Amino acid sequence: MVSNQPMQQSQHNVQAQSTQSETAGEPEKSVQKQDQAQEQTDSLDALLDDIESSLESNAEEYVQRFVQKGGE
Amino acid sequence: MSVVRLMGIETEYAIASESSNNPIALSYELVEAAASAAPAPVRWDYRPEDPVNDARGYHLPRASARPDMLTDSPELRTTNVVAGNGGRIYVDHAHPEYSSPEVKSPRQVIAYDRAGDLLMQEAAENASRATGHRISIYRNNTDGKGSSWGAHESYQMRRSVDFMTVAGLMELHFATRQIYTGAGRVGLGEGTERGEVTPGYQLSQRADYFHARIGLQTTFDRPIVNTRDESHSTAEFRRLHVIVGDANRMDVPEFLKMGVTSLVIWLAENAESAGFDLNGFMAAHALKDPVAALQGISHDLTLGAEWDTESGAKTTAWQTQVALRSAIYEVAAAVFGTDSTGEPLWPDAPTREVIQIWGEVLALLARVRHESDEERLSDTDAASNLEWLLKWQILEGLRRRKKTQWDAPLLKAVDLRWADCNPAASVFTKLRSRTRRLVSDEDILAARRAPENTRAWLRAQMIREFPGDIVAAGWKQIAVRTQDGSIATLDMSDSERFTRERVSDALDEASTAMEVLRLLGGKQ
Numbered sequence: 099m100v101s102n103q104p105m106q107q108s109q110h111n112v113q114a115q116s117t118q119s120e121t122a123g124e125p126e127k128s129v130q131k132q133d134q135a136q137e138q139t140d141s142l143d144a145l146l147d148d149i150e151s152s153l154e155s156n157a158e159e160y161v162q163r164f165v166q167k168g169g170e
Numbered sequence: 171m172s173v174v175r176l177m178g179i180e181t182e183y184a185i186a187s188e189s190s191n192n193p194i195a196l197s198y199e200l201v202e203a204a205a206s207a208a209p210a211p212v213r214w215d216y217r218p219e220d221p222v223n224d225a226r227g228y229h230l231p232r233a234s235a236r237p238d239m240l241t242d243s244p245e246l247r248t249t250n251v252v253a254g255n256g257g258r259i260y261v262d263h264a265h266p267e268y269s270s271p272e273v274k275s276p277r278q279v280i281a282y283d284r285a286g287d288l289l290m291q292e293a294a295e296n297a298s299r300a301t302g303h304r305i306s307i308y309r310n311n312t313d314g315k316g317s318s319w320g321a322h323e324s325y326q327m328r329r330s331v332d333f334m335t336v337a338g339l340m341e342l343h344f345a346t347r348q349i350y351t352g353a354g355r356v357g358l359g360e361g362t363e364r365g366e367v368t369p370g371y372q373l374s375q376r377a378d379y380f381h382a383r384i385g386l387q388t389t390f391d392r393p394i395v396n397t398r399d400e401s402h403s404t405a406e407f408r409r410l411h412v413i414v415g416d417a418n419r420m421d422v423p424e425f426l427k428m429g430v431t432s433l434v435i436w437l438a439e440n441a442e443s444a445g446f447d448l449n450g451f452m453a454a455h456a457l458k459d460p461v462a463a464l465q466g467i468s469h470d471l472t473l474g475a476e477w478d479t480e481s482g483a484k485t486t487a488w489q490t491q492v493a494l495r496s497a498i499y500e501v502a503a504a505v506f507g508t509d510s511t512g513e514p515l516w517p518d519a520p521t522r523e524v525i526q527i528w529g530e531v532l533a534l535l536a537r538v539r540h541e542s543d544e545e546r547l548s549d550t551d552a553a554s555n556l557e558w559l560l561k562w563q564i565l566e567g568l569r570r571r572k573k574t575q576w577d578a579p580l581l582k583a584v585d586l587r588w589a590d591c592n593p594a595a596s597v598f599t600k601l602r603s604r605t606r607r608l609v610s611d612e613d614i615l616a617a618r619r620a621p622e623n624t625r626a627w628l629r630a631q632m633i634r635e636f637p638g639d640i641v642a643a644g645w646k647q648i649a650v651r652t653q654d655g656s657i658a659t660l661d662m663s664d665s666e667r668f669t670r671e672r673v674s675d676a677l678d679e680a681s682t683a684m685e686v687l688r689l690l691g692g693k694q
Contacts, residue, residue, distance in 0.1 A: 142547070146567045149584065149597055157583035164586055167193055167264035169182045169319025170388040170413065 171439065173432045173521040176326035176403070176624060176665055178272050179283050181417055182265040182319040183290055183591070184308035196297075196305055197266040201249040203297035204259045204266075204289065210637030214250035214258065215644035224386050225333045225399035225408060252633055252643050253289055255282065255618055256626030263389070265319050266290060266307065271626030272645070272665060275520040276429035278621060280421055281609045285617035291591045309417045310589035311375035312355065314582065316362035318379040320388065321417035323428060325410045326403060326665075327435045336410065336438045337384055337395045338452050343434045343494060344394050344414045345457060345464040346487035348374045349473060350531045351427040353416035354558035356565065356576065356585040358469055369576035370469070371565060373558045375416040377468035383460055388413050394460055402645040404663045410435060414464075419588065419598045420557040421608040426531060429524030430494075437498050444504035446497065455493055456480040463487075471562075473539040488535055495528060531555050554606045561588055564597070625668035631677055632686065639683035650683035660687045 185196045205211055251259040256271035268286035273279055287309060294305045312318045327336070352373030359365035360378050372378075385393035396413045403409065412431065418424040441448040457463045458478040466475060467487045476484040485493075502514035509515060516522040534552040538559065541549060546559065547567065553560040565581050572580065590596040620630035629643055632650075641649040641657055649659045662668050668690070676689035 142563065142567055145600065146564065146571060148600060149564060150568065150571075150580075152595075152597075152600075153580065153583050153587065158579035161579045161582040161586065163188075163191075164184075164186060164313055165191065165315055166184050166186075166313040166317045166319065168317045168389055169263050169265040169267075170322070 171328075172436055172517050173276065173429050173524045174274050174518055175432055175435070176272050176274060176407075177276075177279060177428060177432065178270045178324045179279050179428070180267060180269040180320070180322040180324070181283060181286060181309065182262055182267045182321065184310055184313065184319065184589070185266055185294075185305065186308070187303045187305045189303040193264045194261070197261045197264060198249055199297040199301050200266045200290070200293050200305060200307070201251060201259055201261050203300060204253075204293035205249065205251045207293065207296065208251045208259075209254055209634050210640065212252045212633055212637075212640050213642040214252070214260070215642035215647055215649055217644070217647070219644070220400050221398055222386065223399040225397040226384075252629065253286075254620075254630060254634070255285060255289075256620035256630035257282065257286060257289075259289065259293070266293075271620055271630070272624040273621045273626075274623050276425045276432070276524060277520065277608060277613075278617075279428045280424050281613040281617040282621070283424065284609065284614040287591050288614065289618070291593075294591070306595070307591045308586065308589040309419060309591055310353070310586070311417055312379065314355075314357045314361050314367050316360055318360075318376060318392075320376075320413050321415050322388075323410075323412040323415055323431065325412070325432055325435055326401075326407045327410050328439050329401075329406060329408045331438050333397075333408070335448060335452075336435070337397075338456060339434055339438055339448075340395050340410070340412075340431075341383060341460045342452075342455060342457060342490060343431065344412070345460050345467060346490040346494075347427065347430060348377065348464075348468055349487045349491070349535055350556060351415060351418065351423045352468065352556075352558040353418050353420075353423065354561035354565075354585075354588075356582050371471065371562060371576055372468045373471070374468040376414060377465050380414060380464055381461060394464060402663075403665065417589075418557055420555075420560070420605045422527065422531065422555045422606050423557045425608050426524070426528055429520070430528055433498055433521070433524060433528075434494060437494070437501055440501050440505055441497075444501040446501045446504070451493075451497055454479070454481050454483070455485065455490060457485075457490075473535060488532065488539065491532060495525075495532070498525075550604065554604055560601060560605065561585070564601070622670035625662045625665040627670045628662065628668040628673045628677075631673070632683055635677065636683035636686070648683075648687075650687060652684050653682075658684060658687055660690065 185193050187196055190196055249261050253259050258269040260267055268290050270282035270286060273282055290307055294307045298304045353375050355372050355375045357367040358370040358372055359367045361367040380392045380394055382391050382393040384395040384397060386397050388396060394414055396411050398411045399408060401407050401409045415427055456479060458480050463477045473488060474486060476486055479485055499514060506515045506517055534555055538546060538552050547563055553563050565584055569581060584597055587597040593599045620627045632648055633640055639650050641651055646663045647659050647661055649657050652658050673690060676686050680686040680689055
């Protein structure tokens with residue numbers, strides 16, 4: 099039966115990865131995961147600093163002025 | 171065909187200037203600047219265009235069409251430029267627009283769409299210098315104040331496939347593909363009498379502006395499936411014109427937008443010969459209310475909302491995408507055969523790549539669905555593939571830091587600046603290195619020249635080599651001036667006949683445009 103195989107394959111493929119976050123039960127892995135998450139949060143923070151400082155001091159006026167007409 | 175087929179994309183840009191609130195005037199200024207940078211001023215040839223031909227098999231009388239549906243009417247589009255890469259830059263209503271040249275694969279679409287961003291940004295900068303006011307363009311689809319503009323896809327497909335079958339499949343696909351194609355938007359609702367914008371964040375820029383299932387129109391009561399039937403090709407093909415998509419800045423969402431849609435078309439073209447029961451598939455999966463699902467899926471950041479099917483079952487957007495992928499696997503196994511693991515023997519690299527990345531991204535989405543907000547904030551892998559998620563990470567990060575709600579002007583400003591095409595001002599530019607790239611900067615630079623594998627090559631070369639001889643150019647014809655002052659037209663309906671390989675001898679040999687026509691005509 100060719101017809102069921104692809105379904106099982108793609109389901110399997112998807113489920114294998116989807117449970118990754120739920121299998122981090124071992125303490126070592128869990129610490130590693132926390133460290134990685136911390137690093138990612140730090141780099142996101144630096145990026146947010148940059149974005150915040152690059153935006154208009156008056157975001158409200160900028161947003162209000164952005165008025166287009168319909169297209170297509 | 172496979173994923174590989176004639177395809178292209180049209181991007182409308184938002185346009186703004188601190189010293190003007192007239193986007194139409196600004197659009198003309200930009201396109202005039204683009205014209206002065208183009209190889210030659212060539213008129214767009216509207217003769218064969220027919221925007222009121224309906225794919226369902228009838229023709230809307232022009233008298234009953236709204237004026238904005240008559241997109242071939244020259245007074246609505248007095249400014250047109252054939253770009254150096256064979257694409258087209260023009261004013262469309264109140265927006266400057268870039269149409270990519272015709273290409274054959276999703277990667278090519280991305281390269282030519284990004285090259286379009288560069289051409290349009292250069293034109294904006296030249297127009298700024300010429301007029302003395304700074305003009306900014308944005309690659310997005312709504313101002314959140316009632317207006318929306320498009321990023322339209324085109325796909326060549328066999329006309330022999332029943333259009334309503336295609337329409338049904340596309341409705342299902344377009345409502346659910348947003349989970350990986352969405353560019354993300356701050357605000358819910360249109361911002362008109364149809365609904366105030368309420369605070370929040372959603373997957374798609376466009377979903378809230380669609381109110382019908384199927385129709386010819388593109389500017390009002392927008393339909394999920396657009397029926398405009400201008401093939402720009404031979405009688406064997408139609409062009410599926412798709413108006414429901416977002417303008418993406420990230421590569422993976424745009425790659426899958428083009429690639430998976432091309433595969434779903436391939437499914438429609440091949441189901442019957444493979445013995446696949448497409449009617450049965452549709453009976454099992456068709457959504458009961460596709461318009462509500464389109465908007466609801468866009469608003470559902472959990473990715474888990476269930477939607478009623480016509481058959482009385484429930485489905486999520488993710489499950490529908492998995493079902494479409496399985497159907498394509500089944501038909502491909504019958505059409506191409508399989509290897510020892512049961513994997514279909516995909517016919518070409520672009521198809522294999524689309525199938526693979528589609529599977530990877532669906533797997534990431536399954537993970538994201540079960541993540542807490544904290545986990546989503548640090549899921550850089552998923553965010554490098556999903557534009558709505560990467561944008562959300564930035565917005566949610568700022569929202570927490572500033573202790574604000576989703577109606578904060580700062581967040582709306584980030585959403586707009588994401589789309590700014592000026593690299594110095596764009597939020598997206600700061601994040602680009604965190605996204606998964608499928609085309610390199612070199613690919614994008616190379617896309618300033620025409621693609622060699624379609625008729626766009628001949629269009630661009632004719633204008634480059636014989637600028638004084640070309641009277642007008644369109645998607646499927648070039649009109650040239652003959653020695654006695656009359657005009658001759660080359661019919662390029664069959665794109666395959668005018669690739670670089672097939673026209674280079676004629677271009678090398680000829681010393682006038684008319685000679686090229688004679689030489690190519692001789693081969694026809």
